Amino acid sequence: MTHLNPADAPLEVHDLTVAYHKKPVLWGIDLVVPRGRLVGIVGPNGAGKSTLIKAAMGLLPLSSGWVKIFGQPVEKNLVRVGYVPQRESVDWDFPVNVMDVVLMGRYGRLGLIRRPSKVDREVARACLDKVKMLPYANRQISNLSGGQQQRVFLARALAQESDLYFMDEPFAGVDAATESAIVTLLHELKDKGKTLLVVHHDLTTAKDYFDMLLLLNMRVVAFGSTSEVFTTELLQKTYGGRLTILSEVAEAVSQKAK
Amino acid sequence: MGVSEVSAGRTGVGLRTLQRPMKAAQERRTPRPRGVCLAPCTFATASWSAALLRRFALTLALLILMPFGAHAAKIGDLIQTNVLEQALDFFTFREPAVRFALLGSMLLGICCGLLGSFIVVRKMALVGDALSHAVLPGVALGFLWNMSKDPVAIFIGATIAGLVGTGVVTLIKQTTRLKEDTALGLVLASFFAVGICLLTMIQRLPTGNKTGIDKFLFGQAAAMGADDVRLIAIVTALSILTIAVFYKEFLLTSFDAGFARATGFPVQAIHYGLMLLLAFSVVVALQAVGVVLVSAMLITPAAAAYLLTDRMSRMLWLAAFFGMAAGAVGAFLSYLGPNLPTGPFMVLGATTVFVIAFLFGPRHGVVMRWWRQRSRAQRVQRENTLKSMYHVLEAREFKGDGVSMRELSERRRETIEEAKQQVGQLRRHDMVTLQEEGNVAFLTPSGWQLACAIVRNHRLWELYLTNAAHIAADHVHEDAEKIEHVLGEDVVRELERRLEYAKTDPHGRRIPSLADMRLGGVGQERTDELVGYGRRP
Numbered sequence: 001m002t003h004l005n006p007a008d009a010p011l012e013v014h015d016l017t018v019a020y021h022k023k024p025v026l027w028g029i030d031l032v033v034p035r036g037r038l039v040g041i042v043g044p045n046g047a048g049k050s051t052l053i054k055a056a057m058g059l060l061p062l063s064s065g066w067v068k069i070f071g072q073p074v075e076k077n078l079v080r081v082g083y084v085p086q087r088e089s090v091d092w093d094f095p096v097n098v099m100d101v102v103l104m105g106r107y108g109r110l111g112l113i114r115r116p117s118k119v120d121r122e123v124a125r126a127c128l129d130k131v132k133m134l135p136y137a138n139r140q141i142s143n144l145s146g147g148q149q150q151r152v153f154l155a156r157a158l159a160q161e162s163d164l165y166f167m168d169e170p171f172a173g174v175d176a177a178t179e180s181a182i183v184t185l186l187h188e189l190k191d192k193g194k195t196l197l198v199v200h201h202d203l204t205t206a207k208d209y210f211d212m213l214l215l216l217n218m219r220v221v222a223f224g225s226t227s228e229v230f231t232t233e234l235l236q237k238t239y240g241g242r243l244t245i246l247s248e249v250a251e252a253v254s255q256k257a258k
Numbered sequence: 259m260g261v262s263e264v265s266a267g268r269t270g271v272g273l274r275t276l277q278r279p280m281k282a283a284q285e286r287r288t289p290r291p292r293g294v295c296l297a298p299c300t301f302a303t304a305s306w307s308a309a310l311l312r313r314f315a316l317t318l319a320l321l322i323l324m325p326f327g328a329h330a331a332k333i334g335d336l337i338q339t340n341v342l343e344q345a346l347d348f349f350t351f352r353e354p355a356v357r358f359a360l361l362g363s364m365l366l367g368i369c370c371g372l373l374g375s376f377i378v379v380r381k382m383a384l385v386g387d388a389l390s391h392a393v394l395p396g397v398a399l400g401f402l403w404n405m406s407k408d409p410v411a412i413f414i415g416a417t418i419a420g421l422v423g424t425g426v427v428t429l430i431k432q433t434t435r436l437k438e439d440t441a442l443g444l445v446l447a448s449f450f451a452v453g454i455c456l457l458t459m460i461q462r463l464p465t466g467n468k469t470g471i472d473k474f475l476f477g478q479a480a481a482m483g484a485d486d487v488r489l490i491a492i493v494t495a496l497s498i499l500t501i502a503v504f505y506k507e508f509l510l511t512s513f514d515a516g517f518a519r520a521t522g523f524p525v526q527a528i529h530y531g532l533m534l535l536l537a538f539s540v541v542v543a544l545q546a547v548g549v550v551l552v553s554a555m556l557i558t559p560a561a562a563a564y565l566l567t568d569r570m571s572r573m574l575w576l577a578a579f580f581g582m583a584a585g586a587v588g589a590f591l592s593y594l595g596p597n598l599p600t601g602p603f604m605v606l607g608a609t610t611v612f613v614i615a616f617l618f619g620p621r622h623g624v625v626m627r628w629w630r631q632r633s634r635a636q637r638v639q640r641e642n643t644l645k646s647m648y649h650v651l652e653a654r655e656f657k658g659d660g661v662s663m664r665e666l667s668e669r670r671r672e673t674i675e676e677a678k679q680q681v682g683q684l685r686r687h688d689m690v691t692l693q694e695e696g697n698v699a700f701l702t703p704s705g706w707q708l709a710c711a712i713v714r715n716h717r718l719w720e721l722y723l724t725n726a727a728h729i730a731a732d733h734v735h736e737d738a739e740k741i742e743h744v745l746g747e748d749v750v751r752e753l754e755r756r757l758e759y760a761k762t763d764p765h766g767r768r769i770p771s772l773a774d775m776r777l778g779g780v781g782q783e784r785t786d787e788l789v790g791y792g793r794r795p
Contacts, residue, residue, distance in 0.1 A: 057520045078522040090514045095570045108521030140568035
């Protein structure tokens with residue numbers, strides 16, 4: 001069993017290039033993510049943050065390179081991958097309730113045709129409880145606030161019971177209470193040995209939330225523990241040209257250094 | 259007459275129908291209600307649950323068996339006495355043509371309703387429309403194959419044309435900058451034009467039995483034979499089975515295709531499977547509904563169901579039921595007169611259901627929403643009147659009990675007639691009693707309590723805004739005017755706690771407390787400080 005071998009990293013990306021309409025969005029990405037880390041993916045708009053995690057899960061055609069999940073090609077190990085897509089990626093008027101959505105997290109384990117069992121429902125309920133959404137189990141999803149929608153997506157990912165999680169902007173447009181609840185949950189998952197890659201757009205909180213950072217701007221600018229990577233110089237490199245954001249953050253960095 | 263020749267050759271139905279229109283009409287009349295009953299009988303008893311899909315499949319099996327049974331009856335034209343025949347006689351018409359028309363239309367309705375539900379939630383409504391128009395050249399070519407209206411040849415031709423049309427849409431989308439709606443429009447119009455040209459050509463051919471081919475435009479259920487119904491039954495069974503087996507997959511890929519792919523589901527294959535089923539159902543629906551309106555049978559019942567429920571499984575049931583009902587209605591109506599097209603009647607039936615759902619749907623219906631808004635507005639109006647009465651009483655420091663219409667109208671800056679009308683509303687809700695020919699209003703205990711509650715809500719909220727949100731005292735009134743009507747008792751308790759049971763609002767006026775409400779209301783241990791209701795002179 002290859003995945004028992006600790007040498008097999010949860011995620012290994014080699015020379016990954018992705019292009020939309022022949023215009024490269026990601027270019028020659030090399031990445032080895034160690035087990036049990038909470039990794040923030042940070043970079044300016046259009047840096048390819050979402051593209052990277054989608055490509056890693058095999059959702060996009062690769063122009064070159066390969067991706068391995070726990071030492072295996074991604075399509076063979078999808079059951080060990082959990083996914084929280086961007087909240088805007090679905091139609092929240094869709095006729096399903098909260099429980100239906102969380103149960104979808106179990107579908108990957110069920111495979112084709114098999115229906116969710118009582119056990120699956122129990123797991124889904126437990127996951128809903130973890131994000132404090134159990135009282136909303138029978139709510140239609142259009143009646144949820146942005147933060148609640150995000151919690152539902154998170155519960156669905158929890159129901160996947162995966163070892164490697166990709167999350168696309170889970171903090172976008174959520175209230176402060178949800179944000180701190182999500183952070184707590186991410187750390188709990190990390191402590192259980194899960195590996196998490198989280199696309200994050202807010203530099204001011206990135207430093208506190210993640211223990212590793214991937215600075216991305218079409219290429220990997222830097223990847224390492226937050227304390228090493230979160231420097232003015234590297235951020236400047238990542239956000240090159242975007243002076244307003246940069247000066248603010250540089251200010252914040254220098255103040256924290258004092 | 260063309261129809262009769264075609265169907266007479268194969269089934270002998272149309273000729274008989276036309277030869278005996280009066281008799282047939284009489285025969286039709288009696289069993290009709292039973293036929294209608296089939297729909298509610300089968301479905302209304304079913305409660306909503308996923309487990310019932312199996313019962314649904316059983317019902318379907320029965321429905322599928324019907325055309326074969328009907329066929330046997332027609333050949334023998336004898337009354338057979340086996341159980342199945344008796345059951346069929348109970349549920350269907352004696353006249354085979356009616357049976358075919360009704361059964362075919364109802365099965366179609368089920369099939370279109372089920373597939374249409376997924377089309378609607380996947381926002382693919384236009385795809386159905388384009389597909390239905392694109393199949394027309396295939397129908398013509400299928401006819402030209404052996405110069406007769408052979409259902410199988412037409413089925414194959416139409417399916418191929420539909421798939422080619424879908425392929426062209428994809429091709430245009432991928433190779434040009436044009437977006438899907440434009441590509442669909444292009445394909446829809448051009449394929450339809452080709453189809454019309456071919457049909458016109460066929461009509462002018464000197465040879466061949468070309469009758470009935472024109473019915474493909476608007477459909478005529480009466481022209482359906484056993485072969486047509488059998489095809490419909492097969493496609494319907496296939497659709498139901500596929501959806502029953504792959505419900506989970508259809509649901510997931512419709513809701514969140516990205517997540518579905520990330521969990522390893524073959525999203526593309528499922529999509530094409532659905533498209534293929536869609537093509538099949540459009541093609542078999544042509545005979546009954548016609549090319550022009552098939553898409554309405556896909557969209558309308560599903561759209562009505564979408565307005566009525568928030569669960570996909572219920573939506574499927576409802577859409578299937580609506581589609582079936584619309585099919586039955588269409589078949590009936592078109593059968594009333596010779597040569598009436600079925601499609602428009604079916605679509606009108608479905609549209610009627612949609613309009614009812616649109617207007618009277620319990621949650622999303624326009625009338626219901628209007629009604630809810632109206633009763634809310636009336637409640638706010640009543641509460642505002644009560645508040646004004648409280649203000650009048652407060653202005654004279656709760657001396658004297660009644661509030662005259664003049665005082666109230668001055669307070670509200672309205673005419674006396676308007677004040678009377680509003681107080682009349684309060685009286686209807688037992689909030690006040692009227693005396694002196696309706697010129698003086700006295701608050702009842704419930705009226706007094708509600709008046710206190712509204713004033714309390716208003717002043718608490720003002721205080722909260724000035725204290726907690728640091729908004730200037732002259733900015734808070736407008737906001738409190740709205741909030742006072744929606745604060746629940748739990749929020750009020752919380753506000754009171756946070757404001758440490760403050761006694762006065764930012765403008766220095768007294769905030770009515772629970773005790774005030776009780777004292778004034780019950781009238782015991784009355785203090786002179788605050789008495790609003792029922793004070794003796």
